Amino acid sequence: MKEQLKLTLSNGVEMPMAGIGTFLLTPDEAEASCLSALENGYRLIDTANAYVNERAVGRAMRKSGLDRKEIFLETKLWPAFYEQPDAVEKTLERLDTDCIDLLLIHQPAGNYVAGYRQMEAAVRAGKVRAIGLSNFNKEQIREILSICKIRPVLLQTEVHPYFQEKSLKEFLASEGMAIQAWYPLGHGDQALLDEPVFTKLAKKYGKSSAQIILRWHLQSKTIVIPGSKNPSHIRDNFALFDFFLTPEEMAETAALDKGVRYYTSTPEMLKRYAELVPPVDQQK
Incomplete structure (x- = not known):
């Protein structure tokens, strides 16, 4: 296995600082990508x-032949499930595991305080090792910090060289929270990958621009989860x-x-998120 941070x-x-993300992957793609990642040293x-x-994802972990404890498994509760008392149990069943390493509130929509309380109960029950937040802003994080009994350890949010969230990183560090980037490569923006800084460094180190950006994240103490279904990219x-x-x-x-992001949440979007029920029981 490759040495990793x-x-x-x-x-x-x-927690490993580099992982595989499965956003927008079909079940077949997610299984193949996760299995490829685990075979290449990801944990x-x-x-x-x-x-x-x-x-x-659960199938890929089983097929890998790795001991479950070697894999750091992270998932997120969706707003429609925050008030369902068996949401964590059903998530465990789908993943075919008895423990989730990191469980996040996916969106600051609906009754996310109820969702957070449910995650705290799961930690106390030994079903979850750590809990955190995704897509929350400073004000929303402060709200959770003011009412929580078990503190969030991490925020997953959009971070990349064009949107570095320097102030947010300082705030999180002051609260003892780690930061994890989705869209760490800027949503595949070719303009970002073609930045002269990265093409120069890629040539110097014999790497790609994407690898230079991911290395920058790691040295900035930002956890990365780039998604891919391409084995060579993985x-x-x-x-x-x-x-x-x-x-x-x-x-x-x-x-x-540049302070430029690719995803901007709106009250209207959050309202839709709270009403949307993912077809989790129909997945393969």
Whole structure:
């Protein structure tokens, strides 16, 4: 297995810093991608109720032949399930596991406080090792911090060189929370990958622009979960541990921050999220 970076979360749980994401993957694609990732040394998998591929992730973990404890499994509760008392139990059943390593509130929609209480109960019951939030802003995070009995250890949110969330990172660090990037490569934006800074560094280190960006994330203490169904991309997205960017190169990347994001939540979207029921019982 390739040596990889790990981060110790505020509750003492150790988490790999590079993993595979399964957003927008069909069950067949998710199973194949997760199996390929595990064969290439990955030990972090991210999924969600809303992705409707949790059963496929469970199959990939079993087929890998790895001990379940070697894999860090992360999933997310969807708003429609926050008030269902068996939401965590059903999630465990779909994943075919008796413990989730990290469980997140997927969206600040609906009764997310009820969802958070349910996650806290799951930690106390030994069904979940750590809990956190996804797509929450500072105000919403503060709300959870003010009422929680078990603190969130991590925020999963959009982060990439064009949207670096420097202020949010400082806030999270002050609260002992880690940050995890979805869209770590900017949603496949070719303009980002073609930035001269990255093409120059890619040539210097014999890497791709995507690998340079992912390495920048890791050295910024940002956990990454790029998604892919391409076996070569999956392999390359984990080949990050044999080079190191200099402080000057990290600063060059930091200077690219434009405050430009690819996904913007609105009250209307959150209302739709609260009403949407993913077809989790119909997944393969």
